[in-house]
Amino acid sequence: xKKVLVISGKGxxxxxxxxxxxxxxxxxxxxxxxxxxxxxxxxxxxxxxxxLLKEDQFKGMDIFQINSDLCINCGKCxxxxxxxxxxFVDNKYQINPLxxxxxxxxxxxxxxxxxxxxxxxxxxxxxxxxxxxxxTAKLTMGSGNSGKLVSQVKKNLxxxxxxxxxxxxxGSPGIGCPVIxxxxxxxxxxxxxxxxxxGLSDLKRIVKTAQVFxxxxxxxxxxxxxxxxVKKLIIKYINESDLVLLGEINYDNNVSKIINSQNxxxxxxxxxxxxxxxxxxxxxxxxxxxx
Amino acid sequence: MSRIAxxxxxxxxxxxxxxxxxxxxxxxxTYLDCDVEEPNGHIFFKDSELKYEKKVYxxxxxxxxNKCVGCRDCVNFCKFSALAxxxxxxxxxxxxxxxxxxxxxxxxxDAIHYEKSQVGTLSVYDxxxxxIVSGEMRIGEASAVSLISEVLKEVSDNSIIDCPPGxxxxxxxxxxxxxxxxxxxxxxIFSLHNIQMIVELVELFNIPYGFVINKSNKxxxxxxxxxxxxxxxKILAKIPFSKEVAQITSExxxxxxxxxxxxxxxxxxxxxxxxxxx
Amino acid sequence: MKIxxxxxxxxxxxxxxxxxxxxxxxxxxxxxxxxxxxxxxEAMNAAGGAGIKASQFLVDQDIDSVICFRLGxxxxxxxxxxxxxxxxxxxxxSIQENIELLLNDKLxxxxxxxxxxxxx
Numbered sequence: 001x002k003k004v005l006v007i008s009g010k011g012x013x014x015x016x017x018x019x020x021x022x023x024x025x026x027x028x029x030x031x032x033x034x035x036x037x038x039x040x041x042x043x044x045x046x047x048x049x050x051x052l053l054k055e056d057q058f059k060g061m062d063i064f065q066i067n068s069d070l071c072i073n074c075g076k077c078x079x080x081x082x083x084x085x086x087x088f089v090d091n092k093y094q095i096n097p098l099x100x101x102x103x104x105x106x107x108x109x110x111x112x113x114x115x116x117x118x119x120x121x122x123x124x125x126x127x128x129x130x131x132x133x134x135x136t137a138k139l140t141m142g143s144g145n146s147g148k149l150v151s152q153v154k155k156n157l158x159x160x161x162x163x164x165x166x167x168x169x170x171g172s173p174g175i176g177c178p179v180i181x182x183x184x185x186x187x188x189x190x191x192x193x194x195x196x197x198x199g200l201s202d203l204k205r206i207v208k209t210a211q212v213f214x215x216x217x218x219x220x221x222x223x224x225x226x227x228x229x230v231k232k233l234i235i236k237y238i239n240e241s242d243l244v245l246l247g248e249i250n251y252d253n254n255v256s257k258i259i260n261s262q263n264x265x266x267x268x269x270x271x272x273x274x275x276x277x278x279x280x281x282x283x284x285x286x287x288x289x290x291x
Numbered sequence: 292m293s294r295i296a297x298x299x300x301x302x303x304x305x306x307x308x309x310x311x312x313x314x315x316x317x318x319x320x321t322y323l324d325c326d327v328e329e330p331n332g333h334i335f336f337k338d339s340e341l342k343y344e345k346k347v348y349x350x351x352x353x354x355x356x357n358k359c360v361g362c363r364d365c366v367n368f369c370k371f372s373a374l375a376x377x378x379x380x381x382x383x384x385x386x387x388x389x390x391x392x393x394x395x396x397x398x399x400x401d402a403i404h405y406e407k408s409q410v411g412t413l414s415v416y417d418x419x420x421x422x423i424v425s426g427e428m429r430i431g432e433a434s435a436v437s438l439i440s441e442v443l444k445e446v447s448d449n450s451i452i453d454c455p456p457g458x459x460x461x462x463x464x465x466x467x468x469x470x471x472x473x474x475x476x477x478x479x480i481f482s483l484h485n486i487q488m489i490v491e492l493v494e495l496f497n498i499p500y501g502f503v504i505n506k507s508n509k510x511x512x513x514x515x516x517x518x519x520x521x522x523x524x525k526i527l528a529k530i531p532f533s534k535e536v537a538q539i540t541s542e543x544x545x546x547x548x549x550x551x552x553x554x555x556x557x558x559x560x561x562x563x564x565x566x567x568x569x
Numbered sequence: 570m571k572i573x574x575x576x577x578x579x580x581x582x583x584x585x586x587x588x589x590x591x592x593x594x595x596x597x598x599x600x601x602x603x604x605x606x607x608x609x610x611e612a613m614n615a616a617g618g619a620g621i622k623a624s625q626f627l628v629d630q631d632i633d634s635v636i637c638f639r640l641g642x643x644x645x646x647x648x649x650x651x652x653x654x655x656x657x658x659x660x661x662x663s664i665q666e667n668i669e670l671l672l673n674d675k676l677x678x679x680x681x682x683x684x685x686x687x688x689x
Contacts, residue, residue: 010329011456012303016481037457038301038485059614061370082391098463098495103391104370139459146459147617151591173302173456174328184683185587185639196541198307198331205329208430214683226534227541251534260480260511366625372618375625377651384643387618 001030001158002187002287003167005215009206011173013194014222014249017259018276019170020044024266025280030167032157033136034150034182036123041170042136044262047128053160058137058149060122061102068092070114077106077115125152133161146172147181154182166287179209187290189215190246190283194223195231203234207243216290217243220279224248244286247279293568294450296469298493300485302456304475305505305530308540309560310453311335312547316557320421321447325465326455327411327426327438334543336423339416347426347441348407349390356380358402365394365403386432411438415445422447435461443468458488466493471568472500473527478511483518490522501525501567503560506532527567528560570633572598572671574664575623579607581665585658589637589644590619597630598668620644627653636667639681655679 006019020041023031033041066077066086071093078086078093085099086106095106097120107115123139135157137149150172157167169186172178183189189210193203203219210217219238224231231248238245252272258265265273297310307324311332314322324332333339352365359380366374366381373388374381381394385408395403410432416423426442428435439461443452446468454465466472472493476482486502493500502519504512507529519526530536536546536553547554574585575592586592591613597606608630612622620640624647627635634654648655656676658667670676 008302010303010331011301037459038488040301040481040484043480043484080392080396101389101391102370103389103393104368105391105393105396108368108393108396155591194541197334197543198329199541201331201334202329205430223537226537230541251537256479256508256511260478260514262480372612372615372622372625375621375628375647375650377625377628377647382647382650384618384621384646387621387643 001161001164001167002290003169003185004188004190004283004287005034005169005171005182005186006190006192007171007179007182007206007210008173008192009202010193010199013192013199015173015192016040016044016170017255017265018192018220018222018249019168021265021273021276022280022283023168024264025277026166026168026284028164028166028168029132030157030161030164031132031134032153032167032169033134034153034169034178035172036137036139036146036149036153036178037172039136039138042134044259044264045134047130047134051128051130053127053129055124055126057121058123058125058152060120060148062117063097063100063102063120064095064104064106064115065118066093066095066106067114067116070112072112072114074111076109076111080105080109123149125149125156127156127160129160133157135160146178150178150181151184154185179206183210183215186215188283188287189217190220191217192220192222193234195221195227195234197230200230200234200237204237207241216286218246218283218286219243220246221248223251225250246282246286247275249275249279293448293470294446294452294468295471295473295564296452296454296466296498297473297475298454298462298466298489299456299475299482300458300487300489301477301482304477304482305503306456306475307331307335307453308546309473309475309503309505309530310451312545312553312557313561314421314451315545315547316554316561317449317451318420319449321445321450322421322423323442323446323450323452324423324425325439325442325452325461327428327435327442327461328455330425330427332453333414333416333423333425335545336416336418336421337543339418339423342415342417344412344414346409347411347413347438349410349437350392350405351385351388351390351408352383352394352403353406354380354383355402355404358400360400360402362399364397364399368393368397389434410434413438413441436464439464458492463492463496466496466498469498471564472498473564474500474502475505476502476515477506478504478508478514480514483514486515486518499567501527501564503527504529506530508532525563527563528556530556570600571631572600572634572636572668573627573630573632574598574636574658574667575610576607576664581605581668582663585636585638585664585667587638589640590615590621590623592623595623595627596664597632600672618643621647624648634671636671636676637679639683640679642682645679645682657681
């Protein structure tokens, strides 16, 4: 199964809108949402609670807890904690579960063994099945470990689907751990950018990140007619960097209303949808070319 | 005045747009770009003079092979799997290392000491009595938190903090110490879904907050308005979608320098916030 | 010699796992007495540095060679540092077939080395 990952660098360029439209146009049966900090793909897909195949809690790294009955208030834990996670409140030392990184230093330095590790559930993974398979997850607010959860979302996709030619994975913005984790074992990285100076600056950073994995990278310029000068700069950058320009999509007033009423761009006939159709065809060729 | 953090959950809603323009109309303000993975704010403050730049470091362990006896207590202790032992000294994988200090503490042979490793760069610019602070993370560096806390050291009383998207650790670090949070939304179902996580976050931190609807559209604003009503909160400003605003912003310009109407919207926003904070 | 291979099933006819650090099992195959031992990969649940942890485990098992599809550079650092030979697995061939190819000197050295998935 070939995997196409849709990422963007800068947020708000249209990743999820484009992913969902491509999924509809190409009748993709295997999809995943790897934007575990802010998953959105389900909002524009047709999965509901009835199609939930399985749901699992996701355990992060153990965090630590102080047993106040054993604690002698020596403060050694707080003194050695590099993450400011230990507070002295109401005459007790307490570990803030949101700030604890799970390093175990406090447990090591405690002279009376008052500190021990506890399970820390940081999110959940879900797999939905209709005639399509959809793997997604949600990270509890504030948690780290997003890279590992992303890997689990992808694993759930692999484990539950056989014999599909292409899977589309909606990625996350930025260039940090969740993006890096989602880039592994990907056949094509599709970067959605927009013609703004911010967009160009972020495009360069995300491309650099994708190239670390030597992944075949293709670019879509969304809201392309917003700024023709910056668009030219982006195209110049694409040519100089040996990337593939998959296509352009003009700003289309209708898209917002269509998406917000949970319709699909694949089912309508506006300018943007026509341009995405062309892009979908080119994507198919590109995917078949990738080894 | 105060320290105002600008958040949005979802990327592309207009955090930087609101932050930079607010900062522009405030006198003696400091603009802090905490989106260190993709810092963009400084693009909008042309004619800024670089005041100084400094490398930001964190501490990572180094190993003295003369003192190391190969007991592997450090390797066994490390919860992040940042250490391996193959020949006669431990091997460190620094991008996985969280700088917790544990290995140094468990070593009974004084063979481990911490040294500095670069996480990114901090740049401070001067612009007409405004200060612009920007942190840029080194590519491949996994954790933004230490760089963000370095950026925040430059905070002053009149500060606008441009936060990263999402609600993960880097966003949490950015809002520590904020007096007020502006939640920037756009009238879409995606934005509504993601802002709910941000509301959870700011309520957890007990910071007062209000909403801005960016790219406002009278047919779609209800998506956000209905939700804000259920929280008994206020919409501090609605900035209408306009292609002109989008175009000017895409060129890296500040709309508050180019359009009187939008400038007034931002003045009203500032007044509304001042009322809330004071 | 001892050969290590990441796998999902305790079956020499099954496929080699596409990943390494987070594969569920490792097969340790001893060419001298032709024994197969399947061991659970504890690194699978590591928050980060799974490649490092899995590699450390194999180093401690005195492995001579690893057959896999790809490795992160951290895993390579640990394994090569311990002088373990790394071979490129052949797709569409079972574990057993790949072991035989290795013994007949028909496997190439590993080339698919990437920069890793960083912490977590």
